[in-house]
Amino acid sequence: MSKGVLLVNLGSPDSTDPKDVKKYLGEFLMDERVIDVPLWARTLLVKGIILNTRPKQSAKAYAKIWWDEGSPLIVLSERLQKKVQEKSNIPVALAMRYGSMTLKKGLQELVDKGVTEVKTLPLYPQFAMATTETIDVKVDELVAAHFPQLKITRTPAFYHRKDYIKVLAESIGEKLKGLDYDHLLFSYHGVPERHIRKSDITNGNCKMNGKCCFKKGSEQHEFCYRHQCEITTVNVAKYLGLKNGTYSTSFQSRLGFDPWLQPYTDRTIERMGKAGVKKMAIATPAFVSDCLETLEEIAMEGEEIFHEVGGKEFTTIPCLNDRDEFAQLIANWIEEWQVVNIDTAIA
Known part of the structure; x- marks a missing residue:
């Protein structure tokens, strides 16, 4: 074979071109596993609202990067x-x-x-x-x-494989070497909380309180995105020898009004800037390739938020890329x- x-x-x-962006967004957002609501509601939301308003805005964002x-x-x-x-x-x-x-x-x-x-x-x-x-x-x-x-x-x-963590952690450590920073934020792409519940093979064991994410041996972890993000952060921090309190996890790119995984990245950046954090570094380990969400949402919008609330230095860490x-x-x-x-x- x-x-x-x-x-x-x-x-x-x-x-x-907004036409190309509209075509792409239409295919992406009409996927029932991306916006997981009944077809009639998804069609109304995507084709009736989003595709009539968002393509031009997204096209401008793509043009930046x-x-x-x-x-x-x-x-x-x-x-x-x-x-x-x-x-x-x-x-x-x-x-x-x-x-x-x-x-x-x-x-x-x-x-x-x-x-x-x-x-x-x-x-x-x-x-x-x-x-x-x-x-x-x-x-x-x-x-x-x-x-x-x-x-x-x-x-x-492969979030928990030792060989992957080694490559990921060393790529982050390479950027941090010699960098004076107050806090390292690990920002992952967010998902609606209901996605976590739908992927829970234990049929309700997940309490969405963060505690079960760190419970060893739980069978639900095989398909729990939140657990896998949290453990990625823990393993990278352990490999790099980061001290507790110098790093944290957040979730970006939420869409709509339903509750998504928290804390939200944009609000975390704002809160930390207001709390006196002057130098922030940010990694995005849910992405292996730099893209709109890392190059525009984090490196541009995130930095703007940080500076608006008093932050001074904002360092974005590249994805693994090639x-x-x-x-x-x-x-x-x-x-x-x-x-x-x-x-x-x-x-």
Whole structure:
């Protein structure tokens, strides 16, 4: 059986033209695992309200961070894929969950190279209904409809792997080295609280009070985004030897009026600035590639908030992007998968 790997990231509009942004947002926000309300309500909200107001605003935001080569997320993902391919002896393709670089195109690329078994590798360290799960579901639909000959192997969330924490922590530590800062904020993409409850395989054990996030051995942690974010912070802080009180976790990018995971990043930045924090550093470990949420929402809007309330120095820490160490890590995982398959076949 010929093997191949499909790296998957979120996606991006094709350009900063409001028409392209509208098309992208429409596909993204109409996903039932992103805005998980009944179809009639989602259609009314997205097509009746959001797509009539937000595309122009979002297009301006994208224009602020757009590179000459295109969308930073796409460019960085392509660079990463190229490096991983150079370190791997099987085909490695790249696709996006939304936008023109579709999952179907990515799977077809591998099939055209003779691949019959695909390992999907979502570029999300933590599991979430609106990220990893929607990729899994879409891949299943595509395989059933177009690629019935393909065998799919999934990659579990890797937030807690020691090799990943080492690469992530050292990338953050590299930026912090010699930096005079008062507080390090770990900002993760937020999700509605109901997403956490829907992903709770224990049917109600999650109390949304933060305590169960740190309870060892809970089976719900396999699919609990909040737990996985909190533990990412804990493990990185431990690796770097950070002192308690010098770092914390928050959640950004909320949408709508329903309660999302707290504390909110923008309010945390404001609160800390008002409390006298003068020098803040901020990392975004839910993202492996710098994108609109890191380059505009954090590095621009976040810094503006911080300065408005008296903060002086605001340092944003780059995502892993196409770091050689990250590319090698993914290549190592690919090799592990091949070895396990070989051992299983021999056994």
